[in-house]
Amino acid sequence: MTDSDELNKQVMDRLEDLFRDVKISNMETHIREQHPNIRRTPEREIHDGSCPQSRKNSVDVRRTSQDVRRTSQDVRRASQDVRRASQDVRHGPHEIRRASLNTGRISTAAIHNSSAAARKGSFGARRDSTPVSLREPGSSRRDSAVRRCSLDSLESGRRDSLASVGSGGSGGSGHLADLIEENEEEPEPLSPAQPARSSSVERPRFVPVTSLEDVQAVRCAEFHPFGKLYAVGSNSKTLRICAYPKLVDLRDDQVTYQPTVLLKRTKHHKGSIYCMAWSPVGDLIATGSNDKTIKLMRFDADSCSVEDPALELTMHNGTVRDVCFIEDMSNKSSLLVSGGAGDCQIYVTDCATGTPFQALSGHTGPVLGLSTWGGAMFVSGSQDRTVRVWDLRSRGCVSRLQPPSVHAASRGSAVAAVAVDPSGRMLVSGHEDSSCGLFDLRGERTIQTFRPHDGAVRSVRFSPHAFYLLTGGHDNRLVLSDLQGDLTMPLPSVAVAQHQDKVITGRWHPYEFSFLSAGADKTCTLWALPPF
Template identity: 25%
Template sequence: MAPMRPRPSISKERFPAVFSNFKTQTYHDPSARGVGSHAIRCLDWNPLGTLIASGSADRTLRVWNPDRPNVRYSTELKGHDASIEKVAFNPVKDAELCSLSADGVLKLWDVRTKTCINEIKGLGSAVSLVWHPDGEGIIVGNKTDTLFFIDPAQFKVVAEHAQDVQTNEIAFCWSGKRIFVSTGEGRVKILSYPDLQPVFQCGWEDKPLTLNGHTSSCLSLALQPTARFLASGGSDSIISLWDTKDWLCQRTLIEMTGPVRNISFSWDGMYVVGGSDEGNGLEIAHVDTGVYVHSVKSQTPSPVVAWHPTKYQLAYADFGGLKIIGIDSDRKHNN
């Protein structure tokens, strides 16, 4: 893919005024009639940010053109028989999408042709899905704490790894040599990939280093695009920001209401936001200071959030449907 044109970042001081002037666009899906069975459970942008996929509790899997909010300009991908729990675009192929349903079915789609290229069944009650940064591997995790390693080329499971602790979310480092695993103990494990060995040891205790930042289950993870910070979110309503140089918690964000189900960094890594299935709104924080710079009001809780990969556009779930702030950001960014 062609390299992205660098965009200027918005300073902490300017962000509230600039972002509050951005338009919020609603995407009209006739299936969405408020909260309930249609509720969106996952979102993901493709690498160029020209498409965004949404997966819903009623099995609706849809790929939207963010510039065309009417549903007739979207693509519905049909074939799942259970709630769509995760969607993830291949990080190096703009039109290749994976979707994971609650009944343990993983499907690989070509969104240009609306074709299901391949599928894997029998992954259990699935909860997590992540691509290797080079697009050469996929990891799926389920509620029985088994990690499945999948070869996308053959689209088959090549390894299974049972974990000894409740395993919730998985994230890769950008080199693809390590994974971060959030656990029910409120910790984050740092493991080598693909052999899943602890990367660091606590010298004074002679045991694997884990990041202990939550008083209850750690549910979500996100690595900053610049890789300086790893964010972890817990059922204690806290987002912890870990410095990846010394693995110390630099700050905690405590303005969330309810469990932190999802975390997303802005394209430049300057801002972070969490999603929760409680409360009515989103709180955007400046990463380097922990200062909250903008509040987004919503009609219902917004458990899923996703920043655009190259722009200040924020997608989130509200009232059963998709909304995106900043579709007009290119016109207003430099004003």
């Protein structure tokens, strides 16, 4: 196992704690009641199909782990409440207090051991199981029981846990003494490799590792496919390529520092750099600008250098808002897809010749976002409030989606960002009305519309295995949503990073649990979750 794999294991374990006790009851969500076209199978899966045995085992173990952990937490809360309520009851029989002390120690030790064993089994089973069932052909979505978010089930768990504590005592006084003495027990000694964790431990948080400062707003940032570099573009017309740091020794008290800039090109465009993309193998980089041009350059990752002069594409007659690469497997060459304002057309360019060979019409407003998968498919989001699915083999639009709004009286909102998971089964869209839409592409249906931000959503991206969704918005925040449960139910969401001004871009690392964010506060920041 490599250092990177070990680091990811530790970070994955901490990600579970990140969503501990997340409240979702007040989240503004429009699901099946508002959108009748959502269909749920009895198993609460988006797609039918048999679940692999390893997935079933993982679900069972994780369900046990969560139940035991929830029971342990409820017992602690109940004991603290009873202790506060019974501070005046201090003269109980000595024999009852001694018996309750023994009972409390045995009960707590059993819960502690069961929780530790379940957590260990859960993590091992999860790492050995198939990564994402929704994203692989022929398999089903992860079982909805992986993460239960129902308030009814939570209250039921609390009642069961309190009943189990009360059943050990004889009469009201014994029950009271059990709870008091259980809370007063001395903790078991821990080994040096096992740091102490109390019920008051703060939730893990992403920390800013590096921060690149510019003189104007930073609009875009993209990781190189190999993960060792990342590029940054800003309104100052400057293109930078920075080194990705090692995160093995990252700690919660990390001091943010400036990244190492390996390449800097001032006046790369005549206008602001609005977007950029790397080719799938990392040998090409493309940037788009409000000077209505795209610059395409060959890149050498070993020497971190670009080939001059850059190829300039001038087919757009408005601001180029987004670009993405498609690997043409038939010709073993790269294709560049670009869209923006002006004529609102999407252009497909052969990177080998630098010649645009397709102009795709359909949108009636500026194209604001693009996302591709599978070698011939891509989606586009537009100011015209629609998402379109395109297939280069048919040379046209194969599907048109109009995401519903979170506001009942609205007929939708401009689509500012789109992303598709690697398998091409799930699509997410970010909107200017602060909402996000989740879609089943193969079933051509809306799963749900939810609102993770208080301002326009400008960036949406799936994590490397699509277990999580990262969104950035004009409320200055980046929010992480958990996609491992029933996708038709409200999604647990946590704000994981914040800028001093509007967030414009958020991008995941190709294989580590870190991400870049760029914003109107003139910074580009690398965030990571410490493994310890």
